[in-house]
């Protein structure tokens with residue numbers, strides 16, 4: 633089969649689940665991986681014949697896509713901030729909005745480290761809560777190599793994947809298996825970050841099946857009655873475990889920006905900033921102890 637023919641076959645077969653642009657992107661990701669060629673070459677080489685073996689591999693990926701499996705789970709990897717992370721059904725697939733949160737932290741830390749007002753490069757200490765694949769702490773350590781970075785998650789399976797990713801990417805992170813709702817520590821941090829579960833049960837109805845059926849519910853959902861459960865627990869932890877002028881960064885539910893800020897004000901945080909993601913949705917909050 634030729635590249636162009638298989639691309640058209642993908643578009644046709646994926647029509648019930650994905651629009652034509654999404655189908656093109658999925659074919660491009662799959663073909664780049666299987667044929668080890670760039671997306672630019674894929675477009676130019678539409679008439680190139682694909683070997684029987686590679687055609688079978690690409691058709692097998694298509695079958696998985698048709699049952700709603702995310703491409704990242706099929707290929708067992710996800711791209712995040714220029715790095716490649718192993719993922720499986722036990723961890724959330726890293727999202728672009730989380731890259732924006734990481735970008736914000738890196739830019740603030742780089743500036744603060746250069747004027748040395750937050751901590752000296754050797755002592756900057758960072759904790760990521762609910763680390764999943766480890767995408768946040770690993771990326772931060774890669775860009776802030778002098779920082780001491782720790783991360784925790786309640787899921788032993790997630791911690792195993794995060795450890796694997798840290799080794800593969802070649803950074804040292806201190807991982808802990810812990811429940812943030814009961815976790816206590818004497819350690820102090822300069823920065824605490826979290827992208828905790830924040831989707832209310834009532835929002836399930838609006839979600840795509842490939843998220844609902846294939847991503848871990850432990851990573852996604854909170855009750856309608858107490859949607860800020862994790863934010864409140866992390867804020868309480870941060871009050872005890874942040875150094876003076878230490879900062880907390882959250883990824884948040886786009887519908888709960890106001891409530892998250894009010895909660896942080898009630899708990900005594902200052903300099904609170906709400907940020908939108910690239911789609912203009914309230915998505916990130918920073919606050920100072």
Ligand SMILES: C[S@@+](CC[C@H](N)C(=O)[O-])C[C@H]1O[C@@H](n2cnc3c(N)ncnc32)[C@H](O)[C@@H]1O
Nearest residue numbers: 726762763764785786787811812827828829851
């Ligand atoms: C939304 S995911 C975020 C994963 C990753 N940080 C990211 O941004 O892609 C939330 C994570 O919180 C973890 N989690 C859920 N309940 C927890 C708890 N009680 N204590 C610690 N971690 C928890 C889940 O296992 C999941 O990995």
